[in-house]
Amino acid sequence: MAVFRGWLDDSQRGQIWAVGGYVGAEHRWEEFETYWPMALANHDVPYFHMKEMGNPNGIYGKWHPPKEHRDEVADFLGGLAKVVSRSCLVGVLSLVRLDDLARFNAAHGLSLKPYPLAAYGCMLLAARDNPGWSIELIFDHTDKVTSKLAAAKIYADSDKYNDGDFDKVVTRGLPKAKTAKEIPALQAADFFAWEFRKHHENVNEWFELEDRPPDRDEAWEHLQKWSLQKFGTKEPTRRKSAEALLDGNEFYPLIWDYQTLCEAHEARGGVWA
Numbered sequence: 290m291a292v293f294r295g296w297l298d299d300s301q302r303g304q305i306w307a308v309g310g311y312v313g314a315e316h317r318w319e320e321f322e323t324y325w326p327m328a329l330a331n332h333d334v335p336y337f338h339m340k341e342m343g344n345p346n347g348i349y350g351k352w353h354p355p356k357e358h359r360d361e362v363a364d365f366l367g368g369l370a371k372v373v374s375r376s377c378l379v380g381v382l383s384l385v386r387l388d389d390l391a392r393f394n395a396a397h398g399l400s401l402k403p404y405p406l407a408a409y410g411c412m413l414l415a416a417r418d419n420p421g422w423s424i425e426l427i428f429d430h431t432d433k434v435t436s437k438l439a440a441a442k443i444y445a446d447s448d449k450y451n452d453g454d455f456d457k458v459v460t461r462g463l464p465k466a467k468t469a470k471e472i473p474a475l476q477a478a479d480f481f482a483w484e485f486r487k488h489h490e491n492v493n494e495w496f497e498l499e500d501r502p503p504d505r506d507e508a509w510e511h512l513q514k515w516s517l518q519k520f521g522t523k524e525p526t527r528r529k530s531a532e533a534l535l536d537g538n539e540f541y542p543l544i545w546d547y548q549t550l551c552e553a554h555e556a557r558g559g560v561w562a
Contacts, residue, residue, distance in 0.1 A: 292422045294318060295381065295415055296474035298429040299404065300339075300482040305493070307486040308407035309382030309542075310478030311373065312415050312424065318474065321376035325473040328368040332361075337369060337476040338469065339483040366480075366530035373477055373538050379418055380540030382485045383410025386496060389547040397554060401561060404431065405440035408460065410543040412445050416454040418541060423457045429475050434462035443562055450556040484531040485542065491525040492516075496546055503548060 297310035313321070329337065334348050342362075345353040352358040352365075373380075385403040394400055408428065415424050428434055438460045445455040469475035495501070495515050502508045513523040520526050527535065543549075554561075 298478035300486040307384040309482040311378035313378040370533035381414040383407040393550040408441035409444040
């Protein structure tokens with residue numbers, strides 16, 4: 290039996306592919322599963338799925354056109370975020386920048402795949418947050434998820450820099466007979482992965498700059514200056530739903546840009562299999 294369990298989903302658009310969700314002990318999930326359905330019932334919707342929010346003929350049709358229902362939608366999403374916060378779940382998010390991965394693969398003669406890399410990142414973040422504990426990570430449906438998770442395990446097993454961290458981490462795909470509509474934890478994972486991927490799109494332009502400083506502290510200052518010039522604030526603006534979800538809860542992100550990939554490659558001694 291797993292001591293900690295995580296539920297994860299993916300969100301992809303353009304050159305950004307994110308995999309993320311929440312990890313928590315059993316009693317944390319019990320509290321979450323009590324209050325998430327209540328938050329849905331407060332707004333008379335049966336489940337949450339971010340992609341369906343844009344469908345005017347679906348279960349969220351009462352909130353269309355969106356411009357006329359911003360406060361109602363913000364209240365709905367804010368209520369879901371409060372459930373995550375109340376349950377003290379920890380977010381893990383691993384985001385792959387596909388152009389950077391392609392550049393890295395070409396430079397090093399490798400063929401790392403984006404979803405397995407993102408899943409491996411989630412494994413690493415979950416293990417670091419819960420060292421020594423048994424962790425089961427369940428990933429929502431995606432094409433060939435079993436083989437993708439097998440590749441993620443190869444990346445983890447060959448990671449001698451973090452040797453031992455993955456010994457008690459088990460991954461599996463969601464059974465075919467199940468869907469996220471039945472599992473509140475995957476609905477929360479969908480919310481988290483979508484919002485983080487959407488937020489990263491706001492800073493995508495900065496990540497593509499060739500003059501970004503390699504030093505992490507200097508890069509943060511550079512980002513703040515860039516954001517101040519572009520958005521008028523030192524940190525890029527977020528959607529209200531992202532503000533509630535990302536600022537009110539504990540989470541750990543890992544962004545696989547070219548620099549991070551090169552640093553990981555060096556730490557691993559160039560070995561990925």
